[in-house]
Amino acid sequence: MHHFDYKNGVLHAEGVDLNAIAREVGTPVYVYSSATLERHYRVFKEAVGEKSHVFYAVKANGNLGVLMTLAKLGAGADTVSEGEIRKALAAGIPASRIVFSGVGKSADELAFAVEAGIYQVNVESEGELEVLSKIAEARGKRQAIVLRLNPEIGAGGHAKITTGGAANKFGVSLGEAERLYIRAANMPGVAIKGLALHIGSQIFDFAALEAAFRRMRALIEKLAAQGLPASRLDFGGGVGVPYEIGYPFDYGTDSLQTYGKMVREVTQGLDLEFGFEPGRVIAGNAGLLLTKVLYLNERADKTFVVVDAAMNDLLRPAMYEAHHEIWPVRQSTGTKRAYDVVGPICESSDTFATARELPELKPDDLVAIMTAGAYGASMSSTYNQRLLVPEVLVKDGEFAITRPRQTFEELLGTDRAPGWLA
Secondary structure, eight states: OOSEEEETTEEEETTEEHHHHHHHHOSSEEEEEHHHHHHHHHHHHHHHOTTSEEEEEGGGOOOHHHHHHHHTTTOEEEESSHHHHHHHHHTTOOGGGEEEOOTTOOHHHHHHHHHHTOSEEEEOSHHHHHHHHHHHHHTTOOEEEEEEEEOSOOOOSSGGGBOSSTTSSSSEEHHHHHHHHHHHHTOTTEEEEEEEOOOBSSBOOTHHHHHHHHHHHHHHHHHHHTTOOOOEEEOOOOBOOOSOOOSSOOOOOHHHHHHHHHHHHHHTTOOSEEEEOOOHHHHGGGEEEEEEEEEEEEOSSOEEEEESOOTTTOOHHHHHOOOOOEEESBOOOSOEEEEEEEOSSSSTTOEEEEEEEEEOOOTTOEEEEOSOSSSSGGGOOOGGGOOOOOEEEEETTEEEEEEOOOOHHHHHHTOOOOTTTO
16 A cells, blocks of 8 residues: 555655645755554554554554544554653543653653643663652652563664663663562552553564564563552554665555564453554554655765755764665666765765666755654754754645744744853
């Protein structure tokens, strides 16, 4: 099922010609497909079971239009800051479907979460447990929590997105988990409900996930034998998405079906609430970054294609050496050339592709950097004092600007001159 496809030789997002978006909104611009978001959510929900809680990871893409689309389907939100909690609430996701994760939650953030009445806090350290209990007790509440376990099993497509190894900062160690669970069960401001984990991102081989899940189950059963039963297990996220998608691309579901089968096998016989925190697998292939060719810089041994998007707009290639397919907006079956596709930033790492075989390009041509719906706009910055780019959501034959392009007045307005220089 293609929601980004060529029609009459022109790349479309659902029923919208990308040229029309470029004319009205300018470039660079993020473009998201509602149909892809909806399909990926439904396929994930079906894979893990209709009774499971699906908390979409807001960090992957916190665009309000994206969150509202998922909220209407019944999605919850996995958040890692007060700002993300506020954004989820603004999108119509009720507090009863919001979880709060992260290793460094401040006292103010925890207080906000408690007062909002969120579903659960995923506690990651003994210090956080103590602070949270005091905050909730002072407000006459007992905040529902799960203890995030570090299973000492890491996995992921890159060292920087592996989170479950013993050397990673996330969660409490296996050796400490039982003691902390017992302590939490006797604290006045928290109600311990179970365990959580998340071992990494971009995982395609589910053996490591299965091993981590089985460790979590074993600990739950050990605690239950001591009279400390759990009611919730949170399995985190991490299922990978294909980045080298080529054309045509079929949004397959085999990987999610395999994942769901593995989860059912691991949890067989458990009468608990199950939670999942997918992000990239929902949003990744639902977005692209539309950019325009500025110049061709010919060298003896290579040609640089300079586009108007840069690493401040899409950081993944510079930060993770990540691959993103690049599709020309105007379809071509002509001769291909090897190009280095680069942006305007004053860094050699501002490179989207090296020696990439693409159709002949010229200034003003539009190209789409694919699979940019996750960790694209959400990781963007104003480095080099470049403006934050707009975001557009497409639905059938319509599109809406869900985040306008930042203006220079807004950019400069974030600074304040010190009194002695004003």
